[in-house]
Amino acid sequence: MKLKTKIHLFSTLLMLVILSLTNIGIYFVFEKMAYDTEYNQLQLRSNEITKSFSKVNEKIDIGTVVGAYMPPNGAIRVYDATGKEIRKFDTVGTIKKYKPQFEKNANFSIEKFEGIPVLTIRTPVIWTNGEVVELQMIQQLIDVKESLRTLTLILVGVTAIAMIPIIISSIALGRILTHPIVKLIETMSQSRKTGTYEKISIPSNGKDEMGQMAKTFNDLMEKLETNYNQQEQFVSNASHELRTPLTVIESYARLLTRRGFDNRDVAEEAVGAILGESVRMKEMIEQLLQLARNHEQMKYDFAETDIYEQIEKTLQPMRQAYSRDFLLEGVRPAIANTDGKKLRQLLFILLDNARKYSDDLIKTTIEESVEGFIISVIDYGNGIPEDALPNIFNRFYRVEEDRSRKTGGTGLGLAIAKELANGLGARLKVESIYGMGTTIRIFIPKERILTEF
Numbered sequence: 001m002k003l004k005t006k007i008h009l010f011s012t013l014l015m016l017v018i019l020s021l022t023n024i025g026i027y028f029v030f031e032k033m034a035y036d037t038e039y040n041q042l043q044l045r046s047n048e049i050t051k052s053f054s055k056v057n058e059k060i061d062i063g064t065v066v067g068a069y070m071p072p073n074g075a076i077r078v079y080d081a082t083g084k085e086i087r088k089f090d091t092v093g094t095i096k097k098y099k100p101q102f103e104k105n106a107n108f109s110i111e112k113f114e115g116i117p118v119l120t121i122r123t124p125v126i127w128t129n130g131e132v133v134e135l136q137m138i139q140q141l142i143d144v145k146e147s148l149r150t151l152t153l154i155l156v157g158v159t160a161i162a163m164i165p166i167i168i169s170s171i172a173l174g175r176i177l178t179h180p181i182v183k184l185i186e187t188m189s190q191s192r193k194t195g196t197y198e199k200i201s202i203p204s205n206g207k208d209e210m211g212q213m214a215k216t217f218n219d220l221m222e223k224l225e226t227n228y229n230q231q232e233q234f235v236s237n238a239s240h241e242l243r244t245p246l247t248v249i250e251s252y253a254r255l256l257t258r259r260g261f262d263n264r265d266v267a268e269e270a271v272g273a274i275l276g277e278s279v280r281m282k283e284m285i286e287q288l289l290q291l292a293r294n295h296e297q298m299k300y301d302f303a304e305t306d307i308y309e310q311i312e313k314t315l316q317p318m319r320q321a322y323s324r325d326f327l328l329e330g331v332r333p334a335i336a337n338t339d340g341k342k343l344r345q346l347l348f349i350l351l352d353n354a355r356k357y358s359d360d361l362i363k364t365t366i367e368e369s370v371e372g373f374i375i376s377v378i379d380y381g382n383g384i385p386e387d388a389l390p391n392i393f394n395r396f397y398r399v400e401e402d403r404s405r406k407t408g409g410t411g412l413g414l415a416i417a418k419e420l421a422n423g424l425g426a427r428l429k430v431e432s433i434y435g436m437g438t439t440i441r442i443f444i445p446k447e448r449i450l451t452e453f
């Protein structure tokens with residue numbers, strides 16, 4: 001069943017049930033009020049007749065007294081203490097056969113007799129012979145029956161008329177609610193068919209849940225489109241970057257086959273180039289894998305960590321491998337809630353760049369601030385030109401001169417560093433004076449900050 005039909009059916013049925021229950025309530029309240037009025041009137045008559053009986057004597061005919069208080073469409077009956085009927089006065093023939101049934105200790109009864117409600121009130125009175133007898137006043141409630149019938153007709157009529165706007169509004173409600181969903185489905189199937197990222201048009205006043213849903217859907221589509229374009233760009237950049245070393249390898253391999261077997265110098269040059277390019281390719285593929293894994297939300301293990309110790313652990317093997325001066329200064333211990341392993345990875349990228357693009361001393365400092373620690377990696381190398389600064393975190397970006405220099409870079413290091421910093425909730429800031437050196441600062445919060453990927 002369609003959602004529209006469900007909404008329509010449910011709201012109509014609900015309103016019908018509410019209306020019916022209200023009408024049933026009105027009917028019973030009215031019925032009770034009508035019976036109460038009739039009861040009070042008959043009770044009044046009964047009290048009057050009781051008073052009159054006390055004044056009756058041998059000279060006054062009991063029939064004359066009863067006649068004065070006879071209820072319309074009713075009867076008066078008198079029973080002695082044994083329950084034997086002493087007298088009866090009936091106004092209508094149909095009532096003759098009616099015998100009221102009283103509930104225990106009740107002084108009245110309301111029963112249906114031949115489809116008409118009949119009210120009976122019983123009262124003890126002193127009979128002409130001084131005996132206590134039971135006087136029953138019976139009245140057919142024909143007017144009440146008529147009024148209840150008219151009321152039933154009115155209520156049914158009102159319900160039927162009220163159902164017309166209810167049905168119309170429930171159809172409209174179904175349409176209003178399902179319209180954006182239908183549009184969403186149409187847009188989704190259109191996107192699926194054409195392979196594009198279609199969006200839903202949101203009305204300017206669309207601030208309700210439906211408008212929010214459409215906005216969320218559009219945001220999702222936009223994000224998917226951006227991600228898709230980024231991936232496409234990434235794949236095309238990656239294949240372009242991998243093509244360069246492969247072309248070098250291919251051309252040196254050809255040279256080797258043509259002239260390498262006769263000429264040792266050519267062979268050595270070719271094998272050296274092939275080896276160098278293979279190492280570069282391997283490094284690039286490893287970095288590409290790391291970037292891809294970062295995208296799948298790498299797991300970060302946050303714990304109380306001494307940042308000073310982590311920097312020292314990163315520096316030691318670098319000092320040994322490159323025989324360069326790597327200095328470390330600053331607060332010790334520097335405790336923060338972070339992932340030590342990922343922090344070391346990030347530091348390694350920055351320190352390795354500092355090493356690659358400078359020949360002098362490399363200094364690392366730690367300063368404490370209220371919210372965290374600032375790690376600065378300082379080198380006194382060539383620096384980065386000002387116009388290149390905004391691009392250095394882009395994938396495969398390398399400053400022009402470094403492309404030709406044999407520093408062995410891939411242009412992926414800082415892109416990975418940025419993703420690692422995001423995961424750690426850290427911020428990176430670069431300051432560089434071209435020709436003087438570069439300082440890259442990492443701001444690490446003391447407490448973990450949850451970041452959105």
Ligand code: ADP
Nearest residue numbers: 353354357398399402409410411412413414438
């Ligand atoms: P690469 O593998 O080329 O080093 P990165 O993403 O790590 O790739 O860096 C991008 C570019 O930014 C580098 O190619 C280099 O031109 C420049 N760069 C990064 N760090 C430094 C630095 N400390 N000094 C000078 N230039 C740098």
